[in-house]
Amino acid sequence: MSDTPQLALRKGLFERLSASAALSAVLGSGRIFDKSPRGQAFPFLVLESISAEPLLSHPDEGLAHVLRLVALSRGGSRDEALTIAETAGRVLIETPPAVDGQHLVGLQVSSLSSRLLRDGRTFRAEMTLRAVTEPIG
Template identity: 30%
Template sequence: MAESAEWSLQSAIYQALAGSAELTAQLGGLRVYDHPPQGAAYPFVTIGESSVFDWSTGTEDGAEHLVTLHVWSRSGGKRQAYALVERIRELLSDQAFSLNDHALINLRYQFSETRQDPDGETYHGVVRYRAVTEPAAAVAA
């Protein structure tokens, strides 16, 4: 059974973030999650929402993905959140990840936003990427 493009892309993003010694140092440990554990220590990064749209042409199958990453900080200001968002941008923008059963055509930064959450102590950074994938068979043909 072929792996979904969504999961393969998320796995590649996770590997890039988790494999970065610089990001791990900024986070104070390996704190990149699909779903954070109860009571996770701050700061941390979560791989959040993912939307997929048909990007097929008359002759080629394809998918457009919007992937949102979240940065969570309680360092008493936005500085740490800004630094983590910037590190993620450096790690992911225009990368040519190898995906299982799919080809990554491009991965592009779309936007980021940093704001204070209503609790008054958490700063939340949002980073969105747009990716286009094709089935590996379509690229090999």
């Protein structure tokens, strides 16, 4: 049984991001997660959410995905979190991920924002991407 388009896209994203020397240089290795892990040293990157809607009348005709990547840092400013998020976005745009069973029609950054969290020491940079996939064949 093949993965759903969302699972295939998620897998491709993690593979591409994990293999990036540029991202490892600013983030470190083994610091990309599906959820914020307890006790994890900062900084780290989280694929916080992924959603999809049919492009046309039926999901088998293609999907528009909205992805949210979040970089969390306790650096002295928001610079580290923003650099991580921007690097992750650049990696994905310059070398789009392989998506098993799907053709990745397009991938673009929709937004980038940052803020200081309530704890007063953690910076959060959030990047939203839009990806369009169509089934192969």
